[in-house]
Amino acid sequence: MPRTDPLPPVPAAPETERPPSVPSPLIRAFPTAPPPPEPPVEVADDGTEQTSAASRAPGSAEPGAAGGEGAADAARRGARAPGRREQRYQETRARIVDAAAELFAERGFDSVSVVEIAKRAGVVEKTVFNHFPMKEGLVFDADPPMREALLDAVRTRPSGESVSAAAGSFVVAAVGLLGAPEAADGVARMARVIRGSRTLQVREREILGELTDALAGLIAEETRAWPGQVEPWLAAHAVLGLYASLLELARDRVLAGVTGPELSGELRRQGRRGLALLQFGLAGYAKRR
Structure with a gap:
C-alpha cells in the first residue's frame, strides 16, 4: 500500500534562486582558505626560516651579494614575491590535503599521524601544522563556506x-x-x-x-x-x-x-x-x- 505523506507539500523553489556556494558545505573538498598575511620570514617546505626579501630595508645587500640593490629594484622584487609565495603555499597545501585524504581513506582518521601525512606530502610535520593547526582541519573547514x-x-x-x-x-x-x-x-x-x-x-x-x-x-x-x-x-x-x-x-x-x-x-x-x-x-x- 503506498505511503502517504502526513505533511502538506511545499513547492520547490526555482533552482536559480540563491544557489549554494559549494556542494558540501562542511566537508573539505579542496583548499578553500586564503593564505595568511605575508610574514616577515618565509617558512620553506623543510621547516627552515628564511628572511623575506620584502622585510629587508631598501638598499641593503643580499647575503653574499657583491653590493647593495636600489630601492626600486627591491620594491619590484618584493612586489613579485607574494605571487610566487602564494602559489607555493597553495601547491604545498594541496599536496598535504591529497596525502591526508589518501591515508584517511586507507586506514581511517584516528590511525593516521601528522608525521605520516607530512612524509607522504613531502614536507616536514611543522609545515602541516603551519597550514592546518588542528588535524581535523584536513577534513573540515574551520569556517565553512x-x-x-x-x-x-x-x-x-x-x-x-x-x-x-x-x-x-x-x-x-x-x-x-x-x-x-x-x-x-x-x-x-x-x-x-x-x-x-x-x-x-x-x-x-x-x-x-x-x-x-x-x-x-x-x-x-x-x-x-x-x-x-x-x-x-x-x-x-x-x-x-x-x-x-x-x-x-x-x-x-x-x-x-x-x-x-x-x-x-x-x-x-x-x-x-x-x-x-x-x-x-x-x-x-x-x-x-
Missing part, C-alpha cells in the same frame, strides 16, 4: 518570507547537490572516514553548533530579541537540524550505491517534507516587514 552563504540567504530574502523558509530552502538546495555524479565518490569516501572516527563526529557537531549560533544571532539581531528569548534559537536549531538530517541521509544513500538523479530527487523530496514541517510551525515567525 556555508556560514556566509546561509546567512546571506536569510539577509536577502524578500518581504513576507520567513527565516525558516529562506534558510530551509537554501539548505534543501545545498544538500540536493550532493547527488551530483561528480560528488558521489567524495561523499562516500568522507562518509566512511567521518563515521569511522569519534573525533570527527564530535568536531562535526561542534561546527553545526557554530552554524546554529551564527544563524540564531542573525535572527535575534533582525528581530531585536531580548537576551534569552527562545525563538531565534528554536528557529536556528530547526533549520540546522534539517541540514544535519539530510546530510546523514545523503551519506547513507551514497554508501548504499545510490547516486545521481535518484539521490538528488530523494534528498529534495525529503528536504521539502522537512521544510513543510518547519513551515507549518514557523511560517508566521520573523517575516520581513
